[in-house]
Amino acid sequence: MRIGSAKQSYAADAALFDSVTQQRWALAGGGLLLLFPFVASEYWLYLACLVAINIASTMGLNILTGYTGLVSLGQAAFMGLGAYTTAILQLRYGTPMLLNLLGGGIVAMAAGVLVGLPSLRVKGLYLAIATIAAGVIAHFVFSHFSQLTGGTAGLSVPPAMIFGQQLDTSFRLYWVIVPITGLLLLGAANLFRTRIGRAFIAIRDRDISAEVLGIPLLRYKLLSFAISSFYAGVAGGLFAYFFRAVTPESFPLLMSIFFLAAVIVGGMGTVLGSVLGAVFMTLVPELLKLVVSALPLSGNATLILSPVRTIVFGALIVLFLIFEPLGLAEMWRRTRRTFHLWPFRT
Amino acid sequence: MTINKRELMALGLATAASGWAPTALAQKAAAKAAAPAEDIVFGASMPLTGVFSFAGIAIDAGIKDYLTILHEGGGVKGRKVKYVVEDTGYKVDQSMAVFKRITSANKVNLYYADSTGFVKTVNPELERNGNILMTGASFAKEISNADKYPLQFMVGPDYSEMVAILLRYIAQTKPGAKVALVYSDTEFGRDPVDAARAGIKALKLELATEIVTAPGSIDVTAEIVKLRRADPDFTIFHGYVSAPIPEFINQARSLGLKSQFMGTFWTMDNATVMKMGPAADGFLGVMPYRYYYDTEGKSPMLERIRKMRPDYQQTGYMQGFLAAMLLTEAARRALEAGNELNGKNLKIALSSIRNFDTGGIIGVPLSIKGNSIPIGRIYKADFKAQKMLPASDWIDLNK
Numbered sequence: 001m002r003i004g005s006a007k008q009s010y011a012a013d014a015a016l017f018d019s020v021t022q023q024r025w026a027l028a029g030g031g032l033l034l035l036f037p038f039v040a041s042e043y044w045l046y047l048a049c050l051v052a053i054n055i056a057s058t059m060g061l062n063i064l065t066g067y068t069g070l071v072s073l074g075q076a077a078f079m080g081l082g083a084y085t086t087a088i089l090q091l092r093y094g095t096p097m098l099l100n101l102l103g104g105g106i107v108a109m110a111a112g113v114l115v116g117l118p119s120l121r122v123k124g125l126y127l128a129i130a131t132i133a134a135g136v137i138a139h140f141v142f143s144h145f146s147q148l149t150g151g152t153a154g155l156s157v158p159p160a161m162i163f164g165q166q167l168d169t170s171f172r173l174y175w176v177i178v179p180i181t182g183l184l185l186l187g188a189a190n191l192f193r194t195r196i197g198r199a200f201i202a203i204r205d206r207d208i209s210a211e212v213l214g215i216p217l218l219r220y221k222l223l224s225f226a227i228s229s230f231y232a233g234v235a236g237g238l239f240a241y242f243f244r245a246v247t248p249e250s251f252p253l254l255m256s257i258f259f260l261a262a263v264i265v266g267g268m269g270t271v272l273g274s275v276l277g278a279v280f281m282t283l284v285p286e287l288l289k290l291v292v293s294a295l296p297l298s299g300n301a302t303l304i305l306s307p308v309r310t311i312v313f314g315a316l317i318v319l320f321l322i323f324e325p326l327g328l329a330e331m332w333r334r335t336r337r338t339f340h341l342w343p344f345r346t
Numbered sequence: 347m348t349i350n351k352r353e354l355m356a357l358g359l360a361t362a363a364s365g366w367a368p369t370a371l372a373q374k375a376a377a378k379a380a381a382p383a384e385d386i387v388f389g390a391s392m393p394l395t396g397v398f399s400f401a402g403i404a405i406d407a408g409i410k411d412y413l414t415i416l417h418e419g420g421g422v423k424g425r426k427v428k429y430v431v432e433d434t435g436y437k438v439d440q441s442m443a444v445f446k447r448i449t450s451a452n453k454v455n456l457y458y459a460d461s462t463g464f465v466k467t468v469n470p471e472l473e474r475n476g477n478i479l480m481t482g483a484s485f486a487k488e489i490s491n492a493d494k495y496p497l498q499f500m501v502g503p504d505y506s507e508m509v510a511i512l513l514r515y516i517a518q519t520k521p522g523a524k525v526a527l528v529y530s531d532t533e534f535g536r537d538p539v540d541a542a543r544a545g546i547k548a549l550k551l552e553l554a555t556e557i558v559t560a561p562g563s564i565d566v567t568a569e570i571v572k573l574r575r576a577d578p579d580f581t582i583f584h585g586y587v588s589a590p591i592p593e594f595i596n597q598a599r600s601l602g603l604k605s606q607f608m609g610t611f612w613t614m615d616n617a618t619v620m621k622m623g624p625a626a627d628g629f630l631g632v633m634p635y636r637y638y639y640d641t642e643g644k645s646p647m648l649e650r651i652r653k654m655r656p657d658y659q660q661t662g663y664m665q666g667f668l669a670a671m672l673l674t675e676a677a678r679r680a681l682e683a684g685n686e687l688n689g690k691n692l693k694i695a696l697s698s699i700r701n702f703d704t705g706g707i708i709g710v711p712l713s714i715k716g717n718s719i720p721i722g723r724i725y726k727a728d729f730k731a732q733k734m735l736p737a738s739d740w741i742d743l744n745k
Binding site for chain 1: 394395403406432433435438439440442443446447449450451463466467469470474486488531532533535536537
């Protein structure tokens with residue numbers, strides 16, 4: 001607990017920001033996000049949008065895996081469903097972007113409920129394998145329902161329009177993608193201040209005990225799948241507008257593993273962990289690339305160092321799993337605690 | 347002072363974070379200093395790691411070697427070509443990141459793209475940018491649509507044209523032959539299938555069967571039974587690099603199947619075919635370029651390549667070499683016409699190429715009419731010589 005911020009009511013205890021200092025930091029962070037597009041190059045804006053999309057999807061998976069304890073390898077498939085739905089709505093009906101994103105989220109949510117049904121019978125690795133089927137079925141649908149999905153060639157998405165502005169650059173897309181991700185994060189943070197969120201956590205900690213406490217497992221497990229898939233669907237819709245091309249191969253199994261790794265590296269069962277995990281998994285390979293390119297090397301250095309970079313990235317993930325199983329979020333919390341107690345702890 | 351594991355990790359993370367901002371600034375400054383206005387910048391999103399790295403490394407070497415030769419001859423109208431390449435791991439999001447990074451730091455005019463997915467994704471950005479002419483590793487039929495992809499082209503025939511070249515060869519060798527199509531259930535595999543069906547019908551051949559498989563190493567026993575029942579004279583594989591072609595060929599031969607097996611460009615590297623084993627002797631396929639060891643006729647560029655690199659160079663190397671040659675030739679023509687270097691002028695300059703001598707990389711002079719160059723030749727595997735040898739003359743689908 002921060003020195004001098006004793007809670008005097010339950011509401012204060014459950015508040016999103018537990019101190020004025022934290023509110024100030026959050027405001028400063030928001031300010032930086034507002035300033036960022038005006039100082040960053042197209043490259044950094046591209047990465048910011050990509051990170052935001054990945055954060056949205058990682059948050060969705062964290063709700064399911066981190067908070068409810070249901071392991072899923074179907075996140076990419078749900079993103080694909082969201083992306084295709086958004087692309088089809090945009091191409092065929094020209095409906096507004098936000099409505100298309102909502103549509104993408106709802107279709108993915110419906111699929112999530114279906115895929116979640118086996119979760120009543122199976123858990124852990126068994127459930128993970130069951131969710132892989134979602135990816136296989138989704139890939140089949142994407143490549144074979146050609147009239148709707150464009151078959152193996154996929155769909156090219158026209159740029160979205162908002163207030164007469166074409167969202168065709170990373171700068172313009174930033175103003176849509178980042179706020180939507182912010183809203184999704186806020187939604188997730190608030191979810192775990194409610195009965196539903198606490199039910200998810202109870203199921204994760206011990207599902208039999210949760211049922212004894214009066215939590216209907218079927219309803220809440222499916223609800224968790226639905227919310228998680230909704231997040232993935234919206235992230236998929238943002239992906240469609242961002243990359244402007246959606247093909248069956250845009251959402252491979254490897255992508256689901258990427259999100260699962262982001263959840264684990266960031267910290268399971270924390271909103272901050274989703275953010276830090278997605279940032280780590282997306283940006284560290286890029287930062288390693290920058291470090292390599294900044295080295296005073298010539299000739300075939302890129303060629304030789306490229307595999308080394310991949311190995312370093314892999315090693316970093318392994319190191320995190322060994323030395324900080326609670327993820328980056330725990331490291332962040334520990335750093336914060338150090339400052340909370342300052343100067344009484346050295 | 348002692349330091350525990352957790353503190354060590356925190357320190358590492360802080361160091362990485364603090365390295366970010368200065369690196370970005372240094373990168374901008376370096377880009378400004380390193381790219382004088384007169385340099386023509388040639389960017390590349392290249393798969394130097396990942397599943398396609400075998401080709402990416404070869405293509406990269408081909409581009410670098412051609413640019414070395416070009417600079418020895420004075421560059422492009424006296425201007426140097428600065429080659430900026432970065433690894434993509436053959437992932438579309440990383441290819442886009444590389445594109446954004448290179449184009450943010452340089453005024454890029456020429457670009458090499460690593461995959462069909464990236465080419466499709468980057469197309470709107472390319473049109474918005476307007477300064478770049480792009481080619482790459484994709485031979486997807488969709489890219490040969492010049493209306494949809496006005497600032498791109500491919501260094502050879504598209505996949506449908508590759509299959510058309512094979513079918514033309516089949517129709518000439520054995521009119522009315524039974525042809526089987528075996529392809530992977532991927533965008534790459536399905537790309538030429540519709541065109542292949544139409545081509546088979548148009549050339550009065552017979553479609554014996556179609557077999558769709560997963561890519562990579564798989565059990566093909568059931569598919570072999572299907573193939574044996576259809577008993578085709580020719581079997582065309584597409585959508586694979588190697589596996590499961592060797593499994594198909596070995597099992598088919600052991601069952602006494604006489605079908606002549608064929609492949610398209612990415613299968614046709616000498617090393618790839620020879621690794622299939624002795625059963626692949628006589629394997630046929632379409633190649634848009636000559637092999638490293640081809641010595642027939644006059645081929646100064648091939649001789650130069652052999653001098654620069656005494657060891658065998660893959661077919662991907664030839665593709666990269668020719669890509670650099672055609673991109674810089676377009677730049678030369680645009681500058682000679684007194685035009686500004688931008689995507690539109692570069693594409694016009696590229697399309698003005700007629701009867702162009704590639705120095706032996708392609709065995710006939712080439713003319714560029716659309717987004718593809720529909721020329722290829724049938725080569726046959728000679729397992730004893732460990733070489734792919736010509737089995738036909740050059741086939742130009744425009745003729």
